[in-house]
Amino acid sequence: MTQPSEIERLIEMMAKLPGLGPRSARRAVLHLVARRDAQLAPLARQMQLVADTARECTNCGNIGTADLCPICTDPRRANGQICVVETVADLWAMERASVFSGRYHVLGGTLSALDAIGPEELRIPQLVARIDEEAVREVILALPATVDGQTTAHYIADRLEERVALTSLAQGVPIGGELDFLDDGTITAALNARKPL
Amino acid sequence: MTQPSEIERLIEMMAKLPGLGPRSARRAVLHLVARRDAQLAPLARQMQLVADTARECTNCGNIGTADLCPICTDPRRANGQICVVETVADLWAMERASVFSGRYHVLGGTLSALDAIGPEELRIPQLVARIDEEAVREVILALPATVDGQTTAHYIADRLEERVALTSLAQGVPIGGELDFLDDGTITAALNARKPL
Structure with a gap:
C-alpha cells in the first residue's frame, strides 16, 4: 500500500457519505490533504464542534444546538x-x-x-x-x-x-415544469385538482 | 434561519470539496448529524489525525506520515x-x-x-x-x-x-474500449502506434 493507513481509513469513512463513493472520496481527501491548514484542520474542528453541540429538538425533531430548536x-x-x-x-x-x-x-x-x-x-x-x-x-x-x-x-x-x-400539500404541475417531462401520476393529479381561472 | 450557524458553517465547508455542491453537502451533513457518535465524531477525529500527521515526502512529493514516504x-x-x-x-x-x-x-x-x-x-x-x-x-x-x-x-x-x-506511457485504445466511443485523437494515436501481430 502506498496510501498511509490513516489516509486510507479517512477515505473509507468519507466514502460512506451519501453522494460519495470510493473514487470521489479519494479525490476529496487528496484535495483536503493538499490544504491541511486551510481546509482539513478547520473542517475537522467544525465537525467536532457539530458532533459536540448538535442535538434533536425534543419538541419537533429539528436539528439545533439546544433542547428546543429556534x-x-x-x-x-x-x-x-x-x-x-x-x-x-x-x-x-x-x-x-x-x-x-x-x-x-x-x-x-x-x-x-x-x-x-x-x-x-x-x-x-x-x-x-x-x-x-x-x-x-x-x-x-x-x-x-x-x-x-x-x-x-x-x-x-x-x-x-x-x-x-x-x-x-397540493399536488400538480411544478412551477417551470413542462407537461412533456412529467409522469402520468402528476398529470392525473393536476387535472383532477384543476381550478377555475 | 432554521439551520444553526454551526451546521450552516459545516455545510459551507463541505460544499467546497470537489464533487460536492451545496445540495449534496447538506445531504451529507444531515446524514452525519443523524449519526453523531457513530460517524460524525470518528470522522472529525480521523480528519484531525490526518491533518496532524500527513505530510509530503521530501523526496518524491507523495503523501505519507514521515519525511520520506514508504x-x-x-x-x-x-x-x-x-x-x-x-x-x-x-x-x-x-x-x-x-x-x-x-x-x-x-x-x-x-x-x-x-x-x-x-x-x-x-x-x-x-x-x-x-x-x-x-x-x-x-x-x-x-x-x-x-x-x-x-x-x-x-x-x-x-x-x-x-x-x-x-x-x-503508450497511447492507444483502452482495455475494454470500443472504437465507437473513442475520440479521434485516441484513434489516430492508436493507428500510428500500431504493432505487428
Missing part, C-alpha cells in the same frame, strides 16, 4: 399550525421557501411494514401530544408522495381526525 | 526507474495497477504559462537532482495527454536528455 422557542411561530415532514431536510426545504410561519414536526421516517417502522418509531405520539399542548388548529401533512408517505399521512389523519383541521 | 524508504524500489506523475492521485492509480516497481516523482501540476507555473513550482529541480543521487537509468513520463501535460513532458525531456533513458 423555531420551537420563537413565540411568533406558535400560530396554531404544525407542518408534519418526514426529515429535517424537508423542514429546511420548507423554510427556504419562506412561506410557512407555523411550527414543524419531523417524523424521522415513514411507516413501513417491511422495515418494521411503526408509529412509536416516528414521533407520532409526540405529535398527538402537541395538539393540546400547543393549541394546534391545523396540521399540514407535507409527507412524500410515495406509498409509505401516503400510508403515514392516512394513519396520522385517522389519529387526529375531529381534533384539528387536516390539510396536505 | 516507497522512497523501500530499498527494493530503488531499481533505477522513476515514474514522473502530475498528482498524488496519479501515483495511487499507478500503484493500484501494481505494475511498476520503481519510484515516483510527483510534480504537483504541469507547466502553464497562463497560470504562471514554471519549473521551480513543479519540483523539476528536485527531479534533476535525483537522477544522480539515486543512480536513475530510466525516467518514465506518465503525464496527462493535455497540451500542458505534453509541454511539461517535453521540457523535462530537454532537461534530462543524454543523462537517462526517457520513455512515456
Whole structure:
C-alpha cells in the first residue's frame, strides 16, 4: 500500500457519505490533504464542534444546538399550525421557501411494514401530544408522495381526525415544469385538482 | 434561519470539496448529524489525525506520515526507474495497477504559462537532482495527454536528455474500449502506434 493507513481509513469513512463513493472520496481527501491548514484542520474542528453541540429538538425533531430548536422557542411561530415532514431536510426545504410561519414536526421516517417502522418509531405520539399542548388548529401533512408517505399521512389523519383541521400539500404541475417531462401520476393529479381561472 | 450557524458553517465547508455542491453537502451533513457518535465524531477525529500527521515526502512529493514516504524508504524500489506523475492521485492509480516497481516523482501540476507555473513550482529541480543521487537509468513520463501535460513532458525531456533513458506511457485504445466511443485523437494515436501481430 502506498496510501498511509490513516489516509486510507479517512477515505473509507468519507466514502460512506451519501453522494460519495470510493473514487470521489479519494479525490476529496487528496484535495483536503493538499490544504491541511486551510481546509482539513478547520473542517475537522467544525465537525467536532457539530458532533459536540448538535442535538434533536425534543419538541419537533429539528436539528439545533439546544433542547428546543429556534423555531420551537420563537413565540411568533406558535400560530396554531404544525407542518408534519418526514426529515429535517424537508423542514429546511420548507423554510427556504419562506412561506410557512407555523411550527414543524419531523417524523424521522415513514411507516413501513417491511422495515418494521411503526408509529412509536416516528414521533407520532409526540405529535398527538402537541395538539393540546400547543393549541394546534391545523396540521399540514407535507409527507412524500410515495406509498409509505401516503400510508403515514392516512394513519396520522385517522389519529387526529375531529381534533384539528387536516390539510396536505397540493399536488400538480411544478412551477417551470413542462407537461412533456412529467409522469402520468402528476398529470392525473393536476387535472383532477384543476381550478377555475 | 432554521439551520444553526454551526451546521450552516459545516455545510459551507463541505460544499467546497470537489464533487460536492451545496445540495449534496447538506445531504451529507444531515446524514452525519443523524449519526453523531457513530460517524460524525470518528470522522472529525480521523480528519484531525490526518491533518496532524500527513505530510509530503521530501523526496518524491507523495503523501505519507514521515519525511520520506514508504516507497522512497523501500530499498527494493530503488531499481533505477522513476515514474514522473502530475498528482498524488496519479501515483495511487499507478500503484493500484501494481505494475511498476520503481519510484515516483510527483510534480504537483504541469507547466502553464497562463497560470504562471514554471519549473521551480513543479519540483523539476528536485527531479534533476535525483537522477544522480539515486543512480536513475530510466525516467518514465506518465503525464496527462493535455497540451500542458505534453509541454511539461517535453521540457523535462530537454532537461534530462543524454543523462537517462526517457520513455512515456503508450497511447492507444483502452482495455475494454470500443472504437465507437473513442475520440479521434485516441484513434489516430492508436493507428500510428500500431504493432505487428
